[in-house]
Amino acid sequence: MKSNVVVGILALQGAFAEHGQMLDKLHVEHFEIRQKRDLDRKFDALILPGGESTVMGKLLCELDLMEPLREKIQSEMPVFGTCAGLILLAKEIEGENPYLGTMNIRVKRNAYGRQLGSFHTENVLKGIGAIPMTFIRAPYIEEVLEGAEALAEVDGKIVAARQGKQLVTAFHPELDEDTRVHEYFLSMVGLK
Ligand code: GLN
Numbered sequence: 001m002k003s004n005v006v007v008g009i010l011a012l013q014g015a016f017a018e019h020g021q022m023l024d025k026l027h028v029e030h031f032e033i034r035q036k037r038d039l040d041r042k043f044d045a046l047i048l049p050g051g052e053s054t055v056m057g058k059l060l061c062e063l064d065l066m067e068p069l070r071e072k073i074q075s076e077m078p079v080f081g082t083c084a085g086l087i088l089l090a091k092e093i094e095g096e097n098p099y100l101g102t103m104n105i106r107v108k109r110n111a112y113g114r115q116l117g118s119f120h121t122e123n124v125l126k127g128i129g130a131i132p133m134t135f136i137r138a139p140y141i142e143e144v145l146e147g148a149e150a151l152a153e154v155d156g157k158i159v160a161a162r163q164g165k166q167l168v169t170a171f172h173p174e175l176d177e178d179t180r181v182h183e184y185f186l187s188m189v190g191l192k
Contacts, residue, residue, distance in 0.1 A: 005189050008033045008043040010069075012059040014051015014084060018174035022182045036064050045078040045189045048085030050136065050172050053109065056084055057099040066100065073102045078165040080185040086168035087139050094142065103166045104145035111140040111157070125152040125160055125169075128180050133159065133171040140170050 007023055009016050011032035023030045031041060046069070048056075060066040073079050073089075079102075081089045088099045092106035112119075118136045125131050133154065141158035144150050152160035152169075159170040165188055173181035 004029070005045065005186065006030065006041075006043045007045045007047060007189075008038070008041070009047045010049060010056070010065075010085075012051075012063070013055050014049045015082075015172065015174060016047075016049040016051075018172075019047045019049055019082075019182075022174050022179060025179055026182060026186065028186060033065070036068070039065070039068050039072075045080070045185070046072065047185075048079065048081040048088050049174070050083030050085060053084040053087035053099065056088060060088075060099065070100050070102060073100060073166065076165050078185065078189045079167070080182075081166070081168045082172055082174060083136065083138055083170060086141075086170055089166060089168055090141075091145065103161075103163050103168065104148045105141045105161055105163075105168070106143045106145065107139045108142050109139045110137050112138060121154060123152055123154050123159075125181065125184075127151065128184055131173070131180060132176040132178055133169075133173075134175045135159075135171050136175075138170045141168075 007030040009019050011034050089103040090105050090107040091101045094108045120134050122132050144161050148161050148163035150158040150161050167185050
């Protein structure tokens with residue numbers, strides 16, 4: 001895949017490097033967003049990685065990144081949130097206050113309990129087909145609210161969703177070899 005699209009990857013904490021490696025495989029230009037002045041660069045899409053949503057949320061506030069990123073997403077910049085990134089985008093988080101709150105989903109953090117803290121499975125993602133899914137202390141989506149659509153379920157729990165140009169997965173496609181979820185996201189960015 002060739003393009004002149006540039007993707008900004010939030011790189012405050014967590015599994016951001018792996019998203020960069022995925023984009024390298026797809027020959028898509030990317031850079032890391034670590035502070036406010038990084039937002040001065042021109043970019044077409046945003047990735048919010050997995051990690052710890054509470055830590056990332058705190059850093060987003062402290063570094064004055066919360067509001068500018070929210071504005072970009074609200075003005076339809078395509079965004080892909082994995083795991084903690086999904087939590088950052090959710091409008092409702094069970095028992096907690098939202099962070100960016102741009103996506104109409106209600107989520108539950110650390111939803112699989114201790115026994116199933118991490119697991120790997122394969123399941124269908126609508127629009128792609130069967131894909132590998134790696135979960136690490138993952139949330140799940142309890143409910144997709146107005147305008148959001150569930151794209152995948154595992155054991156009756158929603159684990160991927162889309163609303164306009166916002167895409168979220170409770171699992172980590174960047175940790176598997178399969179590049180199709182990233183390609184799906186890039187197709188939302190309007191890659192020819
Ligand atoms: N449990 C983490 C959180 O609540 C998410 C885990 C992950 O991103 N792998 O933020």
